[in-house]
Amino acid sequence: MKFNHGRFRSLRRQLAALLAVMLLCGVVSAAEPWAAERIDAASSAKEEPPQSWLLKWSDPAQAAELRGTLVIRRQAEAAVDVVRPAEASADVEAWLLRLRSTPGVEYVYPNGRVHALELSAAQQADDSPPAEAAYGEASALTAAAAKAAAASDPELAKQSYLKQIGALAAWKTVREQTALTIAIVDTGIDLDHPDLKKNLVPGINLIDTDTPPEDNNGHGTSVAGVIAASGNNGIGVSGILWKAKLMPIKALDHNGDGTEQDLGEAILYAVRKQAKIVVLSVGLYRYSPYMQDIVNYAESKGVLLVAAAGNDGQTLGSMAAVKYPAAYSTVLAVGGVKADSSPDLRSNPGTELDLSAAWNVYTTALGGSYKKEEGTSMAAPQVAAAAALIWARYPKLKTYQVRELLRQTTRNIGESGFDNRTGYGLLQIDKALSTPLIADGFEPNDTRGTAAFLPLNKQISAVLNTGKDIDWYTVEAPYDGKLTMKYQSLTESGAAIPPIRLLHYVNGVQKNTYTTKLASGNAEFTVKKGTQKIGVQFMNSDNGTRQPYLLDSSFIMKPDAYESNNQTYEAFALSPRSQTVVGNFHQKADRDWYAITFKQSGTLRLALEGNTARIDPGLAVQRAGQSLRTYDEESEGQAEISPTLTVTPGKYYIRVHNAISSEASPVIGQYTLKINYVPKYDDPNEPNNQYYEGLSIRSGTEYVGVIDSSTDVDWFQLRLTRASQIDLQVFNVPSGKVMQVIAYDKKQQQLFSQKTGSTGKLDVKNKRLPAGVYYFKLTANEPFDKQYYRFKVTVKTAFASAPGIAEQQLPASEAGGNEARRMFKVEDPAVESSGEPFAKERLLVQ
Structure with a gap:
């Protein structure tokens, strides 16, 4: 999701309409055409802060002063500077080109906007049971809670999801976690809420560093209550954790808005302050190399990131995808289910989904109150609390092992095994606390016929137990392209690293192999759309070493049939007729250019849409020798349609790109460009009307x-x-x-x-x-x-x-x-x- 362009465009349209009314009423003099510019400039200044960029140094030692560049903030751990041009009047494109060509600069990426995953009014639905059923359920719930542990919270009866996810049963085993800190990166927390304040530890306000991380939105307070509203204290509700250490990190403002840099800084702050779990009920559809670096850094420090999948499943239908940061392979991505444990169709589906939790909750609210809340924003903190209880029960588990245990102990509520709608299933906290971790939960998968399903863009852990052991996985390639399998040995420090071979089979035929003698390696396989079989084995079958490992899969699409067409001089020539073009964005900052030479006048109308919300269609048209006219009024998952354009004989260029970012990363998905050309025939005999x-x-x-x-x-x-x-x-x-x-x-x-x-x-x-x-x-x-x-x-x-x-x-x-x-x-x-x-x-x- 880019900087909520839809909302700001709507606001600009409203301002324009207001200005028109003011002109008609004489409030603004029509004799002063610059008056409108003053109003627009003033409003824009309040709406959108000046654009900044995230500059990554490949080696921090190479960091140097950059001509014409203002460094706003520096993040030492990520080797990233937040920068913008020193002069407001600078040529931004030339400035960016100069920065990207500077030795040692790995990337310069726009500091985009992020937003709390709140539901709009249209997305909300009452999933509560009827009053009679609710009364019976409440009585049963209170009784169950009392039997599990003497919880005295009067609003507990409204928290039916606690039974659904196994929290009530889990309280018989463990219900507190004060040995670690859980950071909540959100809009802040109501610091004086009577059901929360005893479980809070000092945090930070990144929006206004001179003030405490007080919540002026409500979203963060609701997330906090799900995790650790004080249990058995005679007031309000109970969190999954009765006692905990919650760290409020305010990275989103009163509207729930923030920037990628704020989000990254929040995670870095949490790592610095020794937080073990970070909850991220925020999301955007845009992949960011900066956020990937932050996620990798947190993982390297043993910090578990838990994030919400998104709430657009019903709104966007088949175009909905798991949002970032949940979509990064080492982040626990959490979807939502209804009160009857069926998948909630509003929850975003995708291969990156790990598991699901309750969509509807009853939790803490601003002003010391309580309220019903819903969405994957409320499901993610349930999983975070579960992870905290797992570490209370099994404190020596590694981060990747906690992820595996949560997956292994879910209740299957969708298709057998993994499915894109619910991940591995519904969170079951009691089972996670009572079931030992299986070191390799994908066994038996020793043959291609018993291969375990491996979702794309998700990290898993497994074990090669003997020299003759071979682990087979099934990977579904959504298109023709390149499949990358990232292997990482978990060999203990100082131990010998056995050589490993990765095999690629299709329909029983070996296509390729990859061998590594190092602790890690990337195997790249060219694939056709469909089922791929990937095998992992020792090169030496006599090896007697037990080898645990991590395995990631990622995918990049094959260039479309119109490449290379990244520049106007490479534009793919299309015939002057109505037609449909299907392409993709297979590389970073991909721009696809097309050229049409019209031999006669007519009208031209273009429609561009993607088949995934990770594409924000950006459209532009240019007559040869004239300026480029751009059309980017809609947001992710919405078609961009040009007005009806009049064309005359000559050459025209059409540019298509993913406007989700100026440096948009490759996307798994396609765009469809519909060209509607209606020739208009000029009468060669005119004038002949008399x-x-x-x-x-x-x-x-x-x-x-x-x-x-x-x-x-x-x-x-x-x-x-x-x-x-x-x-x-x-x-x-x-x-x-x-x-x-x-x-x-x-x-x-x-x-x-x-x-x-x-x-x-x-x-x-x-x-x-x-x-x-x-x-x-x-x-x-x-x-x-x-x-x-x-x-x-x-x-x-x-x-x-x-x-x-x-x-x-x-x-x-x-x-x-x-x-x-x-x-x-x-x-x-x-x-x-x-x-x-x-x-x-x-x-x-x-």
Whole structure:
């Protein structure tokens, strides 16, 4: 999700409308055109802070002062500087180009916006049971809680999800965790809430460092209550942890908004302060190399990150995807389920999902109160609390082992095993506390036929138990592309590292192998869409070492059929017609250019949409030699549609890119560009709207034209130097249109008329006309300019004085007049029996 462009565009439109009203009312003088600019500039300053960038040094020792660059903040652990141009008037593109070409700079990435995963009013639904059922459930819940542990919280009966996820049963084993700190990165926490304040430890406000991390939104307070509202204290509700150490880190403002840098800084702060678990009920659809670095750093320090998957499953349908940071492979991604334990369709699905928890909760709220809340924002803290209890029960477990134990002990509520809707299943805290961790939960998977399913973009842990052991996994490639398997040995420090081989099979046929003698390695396999079998084995089957390992999978799409087309000079040439183009963004900052050379005028309308919310369609059109016009009004998962554009003969460029970020990373998904081109035919005979403007035509020549308005009339003029016989044709008339031809003499006296009718054509045969000037008036019942009509007059025969033919001699003033209206036919009866083949009509070759 980029900086909530939809909301700010809407706000700008509202401001523009307000300004228009003010102009009409005289509040702002229309004589001062700059007044609107002042208002817009002032509002923009409040809406959007100046853009900043995240600059990563590949080696912190190379960090140096950069010309024309202001360093706003420095994050030593990540070797990242938050920067912006020193001068507000600087050429940003040139500045970025200079920075990215600086030795030692790994990347310069926009510091994008993030948002708390709150539900809109349209996304909310009452999933509560009916009152009678709720009463019975509440009584049973209170009794169960009392039996599990003497919890005295009066609102406990409203927390039915505690039973659903096994928390009540878990309280029989453990219900406190004060040996570690749980950091809540959110909008802050109500620091004086009576059900929370005893479980709080000092935190930080990154929005305003001079003030405490007080919640002025409510989201963070609700998250905190799910984890550790004080249990058995005689007031309010109970968190999953009765006693805990919660660290409030305010990285989001009163609107729930923040930046990637704030989010990264919050995680780094938590790591510095020895937090063991970080809860992230925030999300965006944009992958960020900066956030990936922060996630990797936290993992290296043994800190577990837990994040919400997102709440757009129903709104975006098949385009919904697990949001970042939940989508990073080592982050526990949590979805939501209904009160009846069925998947909530509003929860974002995807291969990155680990497990699910209750969508609906009853928890703490601002001002010392309580409220119902819902969404994956409330599911994630349930899993975080479960992880804290696991560490209370099994304090020596590693971070990756806690993730595996949570997956292994879920209750399957969807398809057997893993599924994109619920991950590995529904959180069961009691089972996680009573079931020992299986070192390799994917066994038995020693054959390709028993291969375990390995979701894309997710890290798992497993073990090679003997030299002859081989672990097989099934990976589904969504498209043709490159599958990367990242292997990481968990060999203890100082121990020998056995060489490892990775195998790639498709339909029983070995396609490739990869070997590493190092502690880690990346195996890259070129794949076709479909099922891949990946094997992991020792190179030496006599190896007697037990080898635990981590395995990550990632995927990059094969370049589309139109590559390389990343620059205007590489633009892929398309024919000038309506068509559909399907492409992808397979590389960083991918821009796809297309070129169309139009040979005639017309209208052009473009529609661009992706099949995943990780694509925010960005569209631009440019006539060769002119400036680029961009269209980026919509947000992720929404189609971008251009206005209807008028094009004239010439070359046009179309640019397509993922506007989710100026440096957008590769995306697994496709875009569809629909090009609707309607040619507009210009009438080559204009002006010919009056008879005296009629185009002079020649026999046998085909003329084309359009009727481009309801008042348009096309006149044509024919001169006959002698009496002749003609054929007249009108054809190729658009379907549904009716054309009429009216013939006139030079005095504008009508000679004949005929219509095309439903056939779209007419034929007038063997009309005899004396020498003179004639006019043909063409009209239509409706205008048309998307297709030419065709008009042709053929002068076939001229009549000369000859036996059997008596040409009537008309006065000069009447030549071609009345006699033409009598079809110019005066015959000598004697000719009928003359036997001369051409006595009536002598054909003259012209």
